[in-house]
Amino acid sequence: MESLLGAGAGGLAYTNLAALNSDLAHPANTTASVYNDATPANNGLYVKSGASGTGSWSRMGDLLNGIVRLTVTGGTANAIVTTSPETPSAPGAKLYLMTPGASCSGASTLTVNGAAAVPIKTALASDTVVGSLVANSPVLMAFQVDHYQLMVSLPVDATGVLNDALDARDAAAASAASATASASALGNQAYTFDTGTQAAGATIPTALANIRVIREQAGDALANQVYVPGTAADPGAFAEAGGHYWKPDLSGPPVRSLFGSRAALAAAKVPPLLNAAVCFGYAAAGDCPPFMLTRVTSQPAYGGVRSTDRYLPNGSTDNTNGGWWVYVPGPDGTDVRAFGYKADWVDDTTATDNTSALQAAVNFTGKNFGGGFDVGGGNGGDVVLPTGAAMIASQVIVHSGVRVLGKGTMGTVLKMKDTFSTSSHMFILGTPGxxxxxxxxxxxxxxxxxxxxxxxxxxxxxxxxxxxxxxxxxxxxxxxxxxxxxxxxxxxxxxxxxxxxxxxxxxxxxxxxxxxxxxxxxxxxxxxxxxxxKEAAAFACRLEQLQLFSSLINATSGTAMVYTNKAQHTAGLKNVKIFGGNRHCAFFEIGYGGASYFTLEDVETFNHGNTSGVGSNNSQIKLAYGGLLSPIKNIVLGGPGPAIAGSSAIGIEIMSGFFAGENIHSEHISNAIVIRNPTLFDGCVNMRNVLGGAGTDYLISIDSSVDNNTVLLESVYPNGATVTVRDQPASNNVTGNIVAQVLF
CATH class of the missing domain: 2.60.120 (Jelly Rolls)
Known part of the structure; x- marks a missing residue:
């Protein structure tokens, strides 16, 4: 994998093709590798077609390793059967390493991954003979059109080998004499040390141009840091036993440390001036996609991890602030999996509680991208959730400037744990006062x-x-x-x-x-x-392209799946499906911060009433947003159906505010839309394209306290609802279709 990353073949790596094909959240022409699929032909390099979230991956070539290891699994001494971790599409571009299990007695063939048997030839392209393949002696081969050819053949010409060895001895002696005569030749050599401790304890020739340190200390991830002659004043410099200083060489391409997990980085001592790290997991390698971290000058508010060294980005040592790293978001935003999130819900007893991970990702994004300079939320960032169902056990606050973005209402599900507090909202949009x-x-x-x-x-x-x-x-x-x-x-x-x-x-x-x-x-x-x-307005905090699910559990009156008293300016819900149990699916009230608007678009809501079988004491959507102009668009209000007791009594309940509703459909809800604005000063309502359905008593109900001429309706169709409009101020029920605009 190091060679793959170093060659610029893309930072995405997947253990199998299924994992790659399930991750389409990347732009066109993104490259990735599959390296451990059970089907060898699936391993290789791939390229993405189509925009992020769509398209597909296509194999474009083999993995970048030059040697393929063949494992003998059967056959005979002269008809060898092997497997390998890949089936190259260009076999001639690779070398093949095999250890025969038995010595051959004549012409031999080789089968790889179930393909047709092909001959094994000697280095001179002739059939193998007795002794060409020796049991338990590794051989290296190249593929030549229709056969595998040994790079070195046995038995060997002993006299020729001896003569070559003598010639090599003489050449080495001449080279050594030349090097001794010219000490400057050392400038073209490099000493390599396994650890920084070994380098510091060595006496290194002063004429060397550079040295290489493989890792800072035993057990650390590979660093391969190059050092050049320096002084005591150079950041990151160290003195070796001879008293000469060596400093990190920054003239070449950036070097990154690779770690199996975030936990491994925390346990490592990373060399100075090596300021980028890649982790291939959170708690363990492979438990999330790779992500990058960078050194910072002090402990970050969120998203930080500390390695055991105390280096600052400039290479100096600071025991108070050194050693800190912070997560670097990808091009699509903050990947919540880099904070420990796992979409592993099957049941509550075995699933991971993702509350802390999701809240940490939201806090990080809000601190680094949302509203720090502009309280109006001119900045913002996405917290990206993967496909799958994940459990949430306690409340999550979505801060100003943060969008929690899933993979669609049927792709990303956040399941409320059954023991969730009955008096707490699942999500709050905007930081509470x-x-x-x-x-x-x-x-x-x-x-x-x-x-x-x-x-x-x-x-x-x-x-x-x-x-x-x-x-x-x-x-x-x-x-x-x-x-x-x-x-x-x-x-x-x-x-x-x-x-x-x-x-x-x-x-x-x-x-x-x-x-x-x-x-x-x-x-x-x-x-x-x-x-x-105090409470203050929150901007651009939103849930989008996901599903929230609560089991059939009673909750306190006024408790919601999503609550806010301050969200505005594109804040709200978009393309969200909510199963609220006994809670409000959404409860938006007050509207701290003054006149503005919020988003409630492409939303499906369902609740089932309480567990005793009577109607729900919480409407599906409750709106009491005074002073805000609020568009409500493309809303589906669903009850559990006539066969299940406890249908929701109210779909949308409008208490106050200025609302423009469009494209609303309800089924199996006693009162689909209830309007309670007491006076014109408290708000007015404009509804168009409202479609009822079976199980609905009143499609639109206007309370007796509502002022006349504050509700404008157009294109309202009962479609099975008993009453189209219950106009209580006028003591009048309207049935049938309302096509043209009517003011109530």
Missing amino acids: DLAAVCASQSRASSGNLVINGTEAAGGVVSFLSKRYITITSAGNDSGRTFTVTGTTGFGTPLSESIAGGNATGVTLNNAFLTVTQVSVNGATAANVTVGH
Whole structure:
């Protein structure tokens, strides 16, 4: 594999063809290799056709190894049967290594991987004779059109070999004499050491141009680092026993360390100035696709791993900050498998709990790509989920700027564990406010600094995923005290702001902080104080192309599979299927941050009511997003069907907000769409292309508290629903089709 990567044949490697064919999330012309398929002909180099997510892989050539090992599995001494890990399409481009199990007695043939038998010829292209193949003596062969030809034949010409040896002896003596006479010839040679310790303990000739160190210490991954003469001041330089310094050679192509897993990198000492590493697994080799990490100058907030060395990227040693590496996302985004995620759900008892892995990938993406400089979410990143079903055991928060992207509603399934908290949402879009994120409740007896020990603090500092407006909440009357918060802006520049305390209330600063390093007060506080941040808008946080599934488990009223009170600006759900059990499939409310919009498009929802068999106490989609213009498009509302008790009572429940619904279909739901906006100020609703279905009592129901002239309907078809529109303000039921626009 090292030779494959070094030759630039693509960084993708798969143990079998099935694994390759199942991974289409790569652009056209991507190259990959299959190297351990049970069918030898499947091993080789492949090229991708079609856009990411579509197309196919085509074999374009053999693996780049030059020697194919043949294993004798049967036959006779003169008719040898073997297998090999590959069946080259260009057999003449390879050499073949075989160890016969028995000595031949005459002309011999060879069968490889069940193909037709072909002759084995001597080096002079004649049939083998007695002694040409000797039991347990390896032979090297080349394929020549219609036969395998030995590179060296036995029996040998002993006299000729002796004469050649004598000639070689004389030539070596002449070369040694020449080298002794000219010490400068050493400049064209290189010493090779297995470890850095061996190199440091050796006396190395000063005339050498370079040396090579295979690995930093015994047991480490291969590095093959080249060193050239240097000085004590050079980064990464070491002194050998003779007192001469050698520094890493950076003039050639970049060198990468290869590790079987992320755990192996954590246990390794990586040479200085070797700043890229490739891991072929997370906990063990092969448990996820290969991924890259790079050295960083200090511990990263998320996505980091520390090797046993303490080198910085410049090659210097720093015992406090050295040795840290951070994950490098691929071209499609953050691969959640590089954080330990496994799509291995068959049942809850054996499946991996992927909560921590998914949350870590979301945190990493949110910190590195989402909203750090622009609280409006101008930046963003994808957390990419693979095909398959994975279990989630507790709540996941999707931060501003992060899209969790699967492989389609039938490809990627996130299954809620049956023991999931009945009062917790499965996903929350947008980071929740936390009034104790910076400082937990505490008091000061005199002026000075508050202790930064809140829920988001680490090492006396808070580093937010995206910038926050700081709120200081006083339990007593601190209006005569001045609080000062120090940290940095979203651009990393220093920031300090002071504000008078509140009287048994909270006060919020005018500037947004990305980090907080100090909170001080100019006198004793009246009572306890907490410091954190209020709710704020979240942008571009979205779930897309995946399925969420909950078993038939009762949950607390108001609990949802996906909840938000702040997501906007392309945030929401797109191409998502949700089986909610007894939960809301989606509950969007409040809309912190002001007027905007959210996305609810290409969504299918189902819930089954509670386990006692009565109707669900949670509507499938509940919307109470005041002040936002919210398009709802291409929605399918499904109940469990007439044969199953507990059909959902309400499909879409609109409490407040300005909603434009289009292309909505429902079946087996008592009230498909319920509109509860009390006044025009609270919002209005525009619905078109609404299609009912069997098992629906009221396709659209308008509560009696809703103002007149706030609901506009067009192209509404009952299609089996008993009542098209239940207009309670007018005490009127409308049946039949509504084709033209009607204002209610």
